[in-house]
Amino acid sequence: MTKPSPGPSSPPIEPRDFLRQIVVRDLAEGRHRHVVTRFPPEPNGYLHIGHAKSIVLNFGLARELRQAGVEARCHLRFDDTNPLTEETLYVDSIREDVRWLGYDWGEHLYFASDAFEKMYEAAEELIRKGLAYVDSQPEAAIREGRGTVKTPGTESPHRDRSVEENLDLFRRMRAGEFPDGAHVLRARIDMASPNMLMRDPVLYRIRHASHHRTGDQWCIYPLYDFAHCLEDAFEEITHSFCTLEFENNREIYDWVVANVTTPATPRQYEFARLNLEYTIMSKRKLRFLVERGDVDGWDDPRMPTIAGLRRRGVTPAAIRSFCEMIGVAKADSRVDMGKLEFAIRDDLNQLAPRVLCVTDPLKVTITNWEADRVDWLDAPLFPRDVDREGSRKVPFTRELVLERDDFREEPEPGFRRLVPGGEVRLRYGYIIRCDEVVRDDNGTVTELRCSADLESRGGSAPDGRKVKGTVHWVSATEGVPCTVRLYDRLFSVPDPEARGEEEGDGDTGPDPDDPPFRRHLNPHSLVERPRALVEPSVLEDDPDTRYQFERVGYVWRDPETGRGERPVFNRIVTLRDSWAKRQEGAGGGGAPPKEKPAPRREQSGGPGERPPVPPEVRARAHALVADFGLEEVDAEIVARDPRVEGFYRAAVDAFPGEDGAGPLANWTIHELPPVMDDRAPGELPFEPAELALLVALVEDGTVSNSGGREVLEVLARKGGDPRAIVNELDLVQVSDDAALLPVVQEVVRAHPDKARAWRGGKHGLLGFFMGQVMRATGGKADPERARALLEETLAEGGEG
């Protein structure tokens, strides 16, 4: 299959999120010719669906790029720098999960621990550069010295040890001469940094512990902020994607990469981690549920782990499609469980054969059917709208079972299943009528005695009468006994980790063995139906087959306990059920109610109290107000930086016209910053006089505002004479109606449907027309005139 070759300007992949946009831009600008991403789990627990988001992003992006002909790959790297928490067990499960999700790292499997020697060398390099030192304070002193978020830290007494002493100490740390905690290696950065992570972060600690891969080879281990960026750099990762909570770590990431000799300088970008309603996404808390026994292991089908989802029967395709559906962005969010369910159903609908299973049986005797007669009915495996072939035989006998819930003695309005004296169709079978209800001593219904319309074999009545309801059924004598496990959400509230009023941060309470989120565990998350009956045809199938039990949901046989003599089915997901929803709305208590979104608070708006402005800024601002009549807010912005203020004052002095103070203030505040690129005004390739001249050209109408902005961009890039740039770029504004009108008329004529819509009240379209006019005139049209003419022309069109 060859795909149409994209034009020279079209991106290789759809830039459908901000990370893909960054990659596309880097490729387009030649910053990278190939792309390398990575998925870097710590092997201290099982992967969950939040990790799946990251996997689909990193591996999926690399795959997309390759398919577009761009060299790209994604590494699987185990971030195993903490020997105390990590185990080989977890690395195996992680490899399995990533493979199962459909991704392949080829030869690019890495372990941070394989790079320990290189990291050690990097540490010595920092020491030699005077950028790292051995600190011998106890842990508590180091913590205290770091200060708080509001107060600066204090420098360690060991901060100024000589390079030789540091090297010696560090080498002896490695050699095992010291006990745990005796020394650490720290970066020498800035104890007063507003970013806590830059206050001389610890790079290495002593841990006399056996590592799952390196054994006892090392007794010092690097910490995340030192190790992770180096791993990325050693592997020559180009784009390092991580979650939002690492935003503050980016500064130290860049610092390490900048100060250590590395083969590459990867960049870190952060995106929002996945939160899902009615579950938790923290490895630590999930482990707690496992250890506590609230669930049946990491792969309990209620767990949001990949292993749990897999055991439940969810397909990798469904998870991938879900991840693509939710996108990638920087806003914290919590995804509706309905979205995952949709992805699962959407996938299973196409591949799951339909069969019949009664989970909560109610005995039905067909009184006009002979006791030993078996009618093998033909039943298709897929509905008409699924494009797949196949059928099987289902046995119809005198004794059947129906779902207890499909019978009502006192039906609510709208109920269209079986009622006393009423008819219902047995799917692919016969139409039956309920003649008699049999009860036990407690009054519980134990049996229905029904008569079948023998002419309705297959389900349609020969007289053409309408039977509203169709229910599933199984032969009581030929059906196969089995268990069906009905799974529901693990927690009964959308955000189990949310802070409660009296309970701190949601995971520490008065009793550490019983954290608050446990209170929200849904007691009905697993309902077992041990007396279910399924049609015999399933015994013939591959045990991996995923079915739809009609009207019950999608299921498959539990891979751990359900593949033996007696089948055990896990319900993967229910069917969409508009009837249940209606009942719920009508007041029938069912699923836990959704939390109402909190009403948005009325906000006070207005300029309000301004934050304290440093007195010297205030003084300069006042002077600007006095000298030029600026608005106070504007004056304060200009006065914030004395260099900007100086630039501004000089420009006002140089302004060729009457009064440039106001316009120049606007340009200084609104147009200058975007083109400054972190440069100070003095570092710009143009002088205040050039800005003044430019603004004068805008003020006298020679160029439009947007034309002026274009000129400013050139000025900021390479300087020059504004007037010459205007001529060079051919930006002289066209204000002459006689010249503009034909263009305007042509644009309106070219879009009659849009013109009609505009007259119909869709006035947002004026922006569209303006854009067209601007394009047609190369951006030279006087926008004010163009707009006026456009409005006239559009309005006239309505009369003619």
Place this chain on the structure above:
RNA sequence: UGGCCCGUCGUCUAAUGGCAGGACACCGGUCUUUGGAACCGGCGGUGGUGGUUCGAAUCCACCCGGGCCAACCA
């Protein structure tokens, strides 16, 4: 009296100074031997106040709301 980040339909997410669009959910309809699926239609949003601009979800200022940061965890 800290720093960084983020606010778009109920939810998730596009629009990168020019038509506020998609998906899920929801509501209607068509069809139906699954109260399923599919198809058609509908509802519904730029946190607030000012400012810049011909034009602001987008740029600027302030306010409001949310998240992250003080492990020798990652």
